Amino acid sequence: MEWSITYLWLILALALGLAELTTGSLVLLALAIAAGLTGLTAGLGASFVWQLVAMGLLSGVLVPIMVWKVRPWFSPRGVAYGTTGTGVEKGQLYTTQRRDFDDASGIKINGDFYRLRVEDTCETELPADTSVVFQHFDGTTAVVSRHSLAPTGGTHRDKEH
Template structure:
């Protein structure tokens, strides 16, 4: 059996589709569809290799952004706002300080990530665990906070 260009594109589509099972980002799946459509175009039109690459590039240029912007958000869990930490959406929220176990650093958990803290207008970077604070802003990866009243916090510890 002789391998035709269309068969090679289908093999590439299969490999990309199988590789998608390890990533879950849907990027490789979009490239797999582009490769499969390139195989169909190659079989139908008998394009030279440069034409095949052009078709693959155009299809990938269409399918990859479409997949990332339109299809992938439908597979994300509801209520998860990816990429919002640090954009200001946490400003004014109350948090409870925690102490990191391996080095004793004081910090906050914001969206599941630990951030070291600094009290606004001071150089204080250590507060007792359980201290109520209000988040103001980030300075790099340091959370700038101000002390809050002793009311219970509604945010995650």
């Protein structure tokens, strides 16, 4: 068996495909497909410069397609990654909690604890299990308003672990 640049592109494609198994972001899979197709261009006799052009063009097309079009098919329904702080929590009902190590008052949003501040009174300490409505973030502080009625419907966010 004689080694050629085609085999090197295919080995790169295999290595990128295997590395994708550790990330799950599908970026390395797009690069693996691009490397495999570049190996095909090498097998058809393209010069090394045209192989690099093919790799660049294929990567530039396949990576955005994988990230924006294909990856959402593999995400669980109802999960919006990277949305904390973008306003999607505004108006949601949460239950206050006390943090163990410093007894700070806060709420959990998407599993993360945020200290709170009441919008009207600027209070930073509320009793545990107080219903509050999230308004917005001020830095890393959750600005909330008190909610006096019992929750109705599916907007109530209980303690998340």
